[in-house]
Amino acid sequence: MAARDIHRDGCIMRYPFLDLACPLDGAPLRQDGAVWRCLSGHSFDTAREGYVNLLPVQNKRSRDPGDSKVMVAARRRFLTAGHYQPIASAVATMVLDGLPQRAACLDAGCGEGYYLRELADAAAGRQIALLGLDISKWAVQAAARQQRDATWVVGSNANLPVLPRTLDRxxxxxxxxxxxxxxxxxxxxxxxxxxxxxxxxxRELREIIYPTLKPERRSEAEAPAGFSVAGAETLRFMVELKGAEPIADLLLMTPHLFRATAEGRARAAALTELSLTVDVRLLRLRRNAAR
Structure with missing residues (x-):
């Protein structure tokens, strides 16, 4: 994962993100071969798949946090089939809008890396350091296996192992x-x-697995502390799922699997085709200038 130039379609791109921070003391991590070290002497080995685990044991809420190996495999099959391609395209367009020619981007909760891979393809010709982070070791392992020209980290959004003011997106x-x-x-x-x-x-899946749907609370886009709203979009489209496997994969990769009753899951398992509404909100928040 050492810094290197990547040649793609005749363009030079520099992918690896090197501004990692020690999860124990926040000091800069420097790469020494297959090991990341800070000046305090803490060290973290790069796994053979090409990722580094920066989630200390004391910061774990369970022995194996995040998505399981089975859930990661289901998400990979579903996303690779292209069912959410319009979302990936919209995300890439918004991320690249106004992005400096040389920039750094973090996917916080990257899963098996689908959206970061799609961004990399859309960003051909730009020098973007890509960092994918997820609390699931299985997700990061799958992402690193599929894309070597990015930096992949097991870590938590609650304590990002990233140095201050180093990310553009x-x-x-x-x-x-x-x-x-x-x-x-x-x-x-x-x-x-x-x-x-x-x-x-x-909605169509939720109507099958739940006895009733809770009323949705609509709210205007609001900016959290330190941010201002730079834009908001809604994306809606239909997805046609054919066969029991993609339906099962979709349910397995969502929180609905654990919220549904056994009867609801059984009804979903009996389906062989399903027309689904995809309805997502993309909120663009700009970091305010430091005072």
Missing amino acids: VICMFGFPVYGEFARALKPGGELLQVDAGADHL
Whole structure:
């Protein structure tokens, strides 16, 4: 994962993100071969798949936090099939809008790396350091296996192992935003792109697995402390799922799997085709200048 020039379509791109911070004391980490070290002597080995684990045991809430190996595999199959391609395209467009020619981008909660890979393809010709972070070791391992020209880290949004003011963009896809940490890591003027489910997202599936749907609370886009709203968009489209496997994969990669009753999961398992509404909100938040 040492810094290197990547040649793609005749363009030179520098991918690895090197401004990592020690998760124990916040000091800069420097790469020494397959090991990352800070001046205090803390060291972290790079796994053979090409990622580094920067989630200390004392910061784990469970033995194996985040998505399981089975959930990661389901998400990889579903996303690779292209069902959410319009979301990936919209995210890449918003991230690249106004982005400096040389920049750094974090996918906070990267999963198996689909959206960061799509961003890399859309960013051909730009020098972007890409960093993917997830609390699931299985997710980061899968991401690193598929894309070697980025930096992949097991870590937590609650304590980003990133030096202050080193990021131009942060992506948070259906995840758990920690605005204070995002604000700390972003440069002034940098942007957070937050993608969340809209009121009708996967409504058809939810109507099958739940007895009733809770009324959705609509709210205007608001800026958390340290940010201002730079834009907001809604993206809606239909997805046609054919066969039991993609339906099962979708349910497995969402929180609905654990919220649904056994009867609801059984009804979903009996499906062989499903037309689904995809409804997401893309909120663009700009980091205010430091005072």
